[in-house]
Amino acid sequence: MPDIIQRGFLNFPGGRDNAIEGHIILKLNGLIDRYAPNYKKYLMSEPDLGKQVKTDSGTLYGFPFVRGTDMNCVFYGPIMRGDWLNDLNLEIPTTIDEYENVLKAFKDKEGATAAFTPIGTEDNFIIGAFGISKGWYIDDNKKVAYGPARPEFKDYLTVMNRWYREGILDKNFASNNEDAVKSNMLSGKSGLILGYSGGYLATLMNIMKDKDSKYELVGAPYPTLKKGEKVKFANKDWKFNTVTAAITPNCKNPELAMRLLDYGYSKKGNLLYNFGIEGVSFKMVNGYPTLTDNVIKNPDKLSVAEAIAKYSRGSYVGPFVQSKELDEQFTMGMPQQKQAKKLWAQADPYPNKYPLATFNSKESQEIVGIEAPLNAYVNENIIKFIMGTEPLSDFDKFQAQLKKLNIDRAIEIRQASVDRYNKR
Template identity: 25%
Template sequence: MLVLSLALLGLKSFSNDVNEKNKNYKISEKPVTLSILAIQNGKVFDENWLVFKEAFKDTNIKLESATSKNLTDEVQAFNLAVSSGNLPDIISYAYPDKIENLGMAGGMVPLNELIDKHAPNIKAFFEKYPRYKMDAVAADGKIYYIPCYYDWYAMKASQGLFIRKDWLNKLGLEVPENMDDFYKVLKAFKEQDPNGNGKADEIPYFDRTIEFATKELVGLFGAEYGFYMDNGIVKYGPTQERFKEAMPEVIKWYKEGLIDPEIYTRGFSGRDYMLRNDIGGVTFDWFASTTGYNNDEELKKQNEKFEFIAIAPPKYKGKSYAPDARTTSLGGWGISASAKDPVTIIKYMDYWFSDKGYELYNWGVEGDTFAKDENGKKYYTDKVMKAPGKNALQVLRDNGLQFKIGARQDYEYEKAWGDPKATEWSEMYMTNGYIMDQVPLFKYTPEEAKKVQKINSQISMALDEMSQKWVLGAEDFDKSYEKFVERVNKLGLKELIEINQRAYDRVQS
C-alpha cells in the first residue's frame, strides 16, 4: 500500500512539478485551424464543445472535424482516410497498433524529437511515469501517438461482482465468502423463490456483455481467458491448469440452471431487463452504472426493498479474483505526415498536459461545469448534476470532457459525479488486490502485426466457439478439451506466444 500511495501522490502532484499557474498558453499570435479525425462511441468531434472552445481561447488553436457528422464509425472513417491518402493533420483512434503501423509505413510523424524540443509537459510526464511511456513507444522505438491515459495508479478497478442483498435478506443468507458459499447462494436463489412471486423464474447469474460472459465466470476462479503475464513470461490462459479447473464448474452451474440460459444471446439490455423484472440475482458489471439502479425511482416503486450491492469476489483456493481491470490507456492521437506544421501541433498536444489542460479535460470550465468549495475542492455544478433527462456523464460528454485525445484522466472526476457507494466498492477492489491486471500492450512490427492478426482471430474464434459449446452442453469438456488444445496449437498458438514474448521483452528493454 505504501508504494501505491506514493504513486498516487506522485500522479496528483505532477502538475505542480511543471509550475504553470497563470501561464500564457497562447501558441500562435494568429488563429490556426487544424483538421482532426476523431470519433468516440459514435460521436464525431465537435468544435463547438465547451472544452475545445476554451482551449481555443487559451491557445489560439482551433480543431475542425475532417469527417462528416454522419460518418460515426471510427474504424470506417480511419480506413477511408488511409486508403484515400487524404489524411487530416491529427488522427485520434482507439487502436494504437493501427496508428503505429501507419507511422512505421510513413503515414505518421515520429514525435520523439518534437516532444524533446517543444513539449515540456509531455516530456516531464513520461520521465516521471515510464509505465505510461511504454504505451506510447512503438516497436521501432519511435512515438507516433500520445495516449489517452486512464488514472490507472489511482483506480484499476472497473467492474465488480454485484448481488441482490434484498434476496439474501429474504432467504436469511449471508454474503458468500468462498466459492462453496457462492454456489449455495446461487442454488438458493434458483430454488427458494426470493422474489416471492410463487414462480421459479429467478435467474441466479446473468451477464449483459456477451463477449465477457465466459471470461468473467472462469475469471472468478482465477482463470485467464486470453494471454497474460506470469513473472515476465507470456502464457495463454485456456491451456493452463486453472482454466481446466474453472470450466467444469461453470458448466455445472449452467446445467443446474444457475446461469442465464440466454447468457450468450441476451444482449446489452439484459441487466436492465433482469433487474426491472425482479428476476436477476448476481452479475459482474461496471461499478458506477450498476450501483445507479439502487437510486432508480421507478425500480424502487416496483420493489421498495431492492438493493444491489458489490461484494468481494468469493475466494477460490484462498484468494479472490476480479477478472476485469482498466488498462493504462485507451487509444490516443498523433500527427499525420500530411500536417504542414508539426511543431504547432505538438505544442497544442502539450497544452493538454499542462495544469490548465489537465483541469479543462477533466472538469471543464470553472463557473460553468465546475466550481470549488472553500477548501479548493472541485465539484460539478447543477448544469452537470441536475440536467433534465440526462445523467452527469452524458452532460460531461456533451461538453467534450473526457473525449478521446492524448490527455490524462483524473479519477477525482469520476468520484465527483458517481454514486459514493460505487466509489467505495471500486476502491475496495483496488485496495484489497482483487484485480487481475490486463496484459500490457504488445508492440508489434508490421510483419508481426500481420501474423498476429491472422493467428489471433482464428484462435479467438476457436475459443469462443468451444467455450459456448462446453457451457451449453453441446460438447463434452473432458472429451474435447485436449482436441481444443491441439486445434489452437495447429492454428499457431506457439508462434503467437513467441511473438508476444518478443513484443513484451522489446517494450521492457
Template identity: 40%
Template sequence: MNRNKKTIQLSVISVAALSVLLAGCSSDTTKTTPAASGTPAAATATASVPEVKYPTSFTYWVPMNANAGAVMKNYNEMAAYKEIEKKTGTKVDFQHPPTGQEKDQFNIMLASNSLPDVVEYNFASGLEQSASQSPDSLIKGKQILRLNELIEKNAPNLTKVLKDHPDFRKLITTDEGNIYVMPFLLGDEQLSVVNGPVFRQDWLDKLGLKVPTTVPEWETVLTAFRDKDPNGNGKKDEIPFFMNLTGDFDQNNLLVGAWGISTDYYNDKGKVKYGPIQPEYKEFVATLARWYKDGLIDKDYASIKDSKLKDAKITGNQVGAFSGYAGSGLGRYLTLMQPTQPSFSLVGAPYPKLKEGAPASLGQYTMPFTGYGAAVSAKAKNPEEIIKWLDYKYGQEGSMLMNFGIEGTSYKMENGYPKYTDLILNNPDKLPIAQAMAKYFQASWNGPFVQDKRYIEQYYTIPAQRDAQKTWTNADHTKQMPGISLTAEESSKTASIMNDVKTYRDEMFNKFVMGAEPIENFDKYVQTMKSMGVEDAIKVRQAALDRFNSRK
C-alpha cells in the first residue's frame, strides 16, 4: 500500500483555524474513582479495592470516522464514551479535524507545536514520512511522551495485555526502545484477514464450474465467463475480471502471490526483497498481459479511479470476479442486489496457487499493530492520570464498552457471549450496521483498545461473508513485512527513490499488461529500477528489518 508522506505546508489561515480548534487547556486537577471491577487491577486486589485517579478533563484530537460522522457530530455523543465518563468522572473535550483535512491538520499541529493533551492518529502511516515526524523524533523534540514508564506505573490493563502477548510489545516499540502510543491492537488472527478474491457463484453454477483454486483454473473460468453469456442477456458484455493495481495487488497480493512474491517489499526468511524486480514478476505480468489481450480483464481498468464505476459494473450484472472486503465489498453487493435480483450470489475464492500441489499463495494480512493509537502530548499537565483513563479501555469493563457498547441495549449476554441486539443488526431507523454500531461503540474502526473477534463474527451477518473470511485465511502470511521504522537519515535517503520507483513501476505495469511495452523488455525495466536506486532502498529496509528482529 502506498503511504507516502507529503511535505508539511503551513499557512497563516490554517494555523489560525487550528488555534480555534485547540482552544482550551488541560486540567491538572484529578478525580479519585474506584477501579473498575473486572479489570486486571481490580481482580488482583485483596483487602480493598484500589483507587484510581482519573483526570477531571483533558483535550483529545482524533479524526472522525465516516460511519460515526453520519450519526453524530462529536465522540461525546457515543454511548460508550458517555458510559466511560460516568465510570471515570472525566470530561473529554474531543476535537475532530474537518473530513478530508486530517493529515493537513496533523502536520500543522506538529509544525506549530500546538498539540492537545492526546492525539490519536497513525503515527507510522508511511516509511517515507518527514524525518521530523517519526515517533522517535517527536519524542526527542518533546512533542509527545515516551510512554514505557508511564504504562508500567499507570496502565495495569495494557501491561497485562503486553505480558500475555510479547509479540504485541515488539510491534509497538520503536528501534530506539520507545513506546509512543496507547495502541490499537487486533486481538485475534481472525481480525487480520478481511479482503480477498470474489466470484459470482450464480454464474459458476449456471456454467457448471467449480470455484477456481489455481491460476490455470482462473483462466478457464474467466474464459467461460467471457464466452458463455452467464448474465443471460444475449450480449457478449461480461467483464470476466475487474481489477485494479493498488487494491488487488498492492493490498492483498492477489495473483502475484501465487508466484511467492508481492508488488512491494516482502520478507523472504529474513531477507528483504522487492517484488517488481524479481524474475517471477515477469511471469505474473505476462499472464495478465495475455488475459488482457484475450478480453478476460476489464479493458478500462487503468482509467477507473472512482469506486462508483466499479459498483455500477458489479451491480449492473457485468462482472464475474473481483477482489474486495468481506464487509464493504461482498456483503454490501449481496445486500444491494437481493431486492431486485434474488439469484445474485457471491463466493469468496481461495487465493489461487500457481498450480495444483504448489505452495500456498500469499494473501492479505494486517499486522496486529500498524502504528495507530493515542499519543500523549509532552505539554499535558497530568499524563499519569490520562494514561490511567486510556488504560480503562484495555480492561474487561472498558473493552466491553468499546467493542459491544451498553449491555441490555446494544448487546445482551447469551451463554457468556455478547450478542448484538436488533438495535445494531436490524436497526429500527434503517441505519446500516456500521452506523448503528458507531452510535454505541468503536469496534468497527480503531482506537486505543484491543479489538475483539466477537465483533467481526457478528458484523459479518451473511454466511457468505464468514465463509469467505475462513477461505482467505488459508494463505501464506509468512512473507508479510512487519512494522519496520526508518531512521531520519534512511527516510531522507530513500523517500525520493521510492516515489520515482513506484511511479515507474505503475507506469510500466500498465504498458506491459496493455501490450504497449513488450514483455521481452522486462530486463531493461529492471535495470532502470536499479539505476533509480531501488537496491539502496532495499538495503535500507534490510537494516530496518534486522533492527526490528533484534528488538526485545
C-alpha cells in the first residue's frame, strides 16, 4: 500500500469512518493540529467546508481539493451555436418552449440532424424546470426526495419524448459519448450540447477558428417553465468535490507526509499547484499570477486546459485550493466563456442540492442492495419512455414498481444520513 492515496472517499464502502477503522487510512485530527498549519487555518476560515470534509463522528481524514470561490464551482452547462442564433435572428432561449423553438429552427433551417446531442440520460438539463432532479435532491420542505418518484417526472419525460419524435433530440442519445458529442458539434449535426467552458466550448472553437471564421459557441441558461422564473437546479459543484489525499497506516513518516500535503494550502504551494513554474507557465503582473503565452497561446495548439496540465494540477484536482485567478484565465479566457459562466452562475441550486452526506456501515450495505437494481430499472425505463418503446400511459406502473423496489426505504436511509450531516 502506498503512503498516500488520492480518491473520492465519499462513497467508500461502509463510510469514511470504516476506511479508518479498517486501517486503510489514518485519522488526522491530531496530526493536522501539529503538522498542517496552513490547512488548519484554511479550515477555520471556511466553516461550511469543515462540515463537508468531516465524517459524522467529526473525524478529519485527508487533504481535499477545494474550489476557491462560487464561480470556480460553475464550469458546465448548455452550449449552443451562437452563429446559428445570429443567422436566424433568434435570442438565447430561457424557457423550455423557447429551447424547443430554437432546436426546431436549427433542424429545419440549419440542417441539424441531431439538434440536441446529450450523453445518455445524464444531461437532464431541462428537468429542473419542473422543480425536481433526475436523482436525489432536497425538496422545498428540506426533505430528501427522488425525482423519478415524483409526478412531475412524467412532465419531463413527455417533453423529451416529443423532442425525440420530432427529430430534434439525437436518435443516438442513449449510446453517445464525449467524442460523439464533440464530433456532432463540429460537423454541424448538432446545435446544442452540455459541456465544459474549457474542455468543450474553448476547445471546439479553437479547432474551428481556422476552418470557419463565423463558427461561434455561446452559453445558454438552464431553462425554466415560465419566463423570469428562478433556476433552481443546475450543474454547480460543491466547493469540496470529494477528492481527497489521505495518508495510509503504511506511511513510515506521517509528519513528512502531512507537511508535504499541507504545502498545497500555503501561498507558495497554492501558486505551484494552480499555475506551475514562474517564468515558464506564469508570471506575476502587478501581483496577479498571469498565465504565459506558453499556456494561453500554446505553440502546439493545445487548449489552455491541456497546456496548463503540463505544468500544474490547476485544471485537474489535488490537495490544494483552486484559485479565482486561475479560473478567470482557464475557464473565462474567451469572451464566450465569460458569457457562458455568467449565465450558468445565475442559478442557485444549493438549497435543493443533495448534500455530501455519508452512510454508516449498516446503511451502506442496505442502500447498495436497494439502489443497484433501482438505478438500473430507472435508467432503462427513462430511455424506453423517451424513445416511445414504453408508452407514457404506463408511467403509473413505472412508479408502482419503484415502490416494489423499496424506494421508500431508500428515502428513509438517506434522510437519516442527511439528518446526521446537518448536525455536524
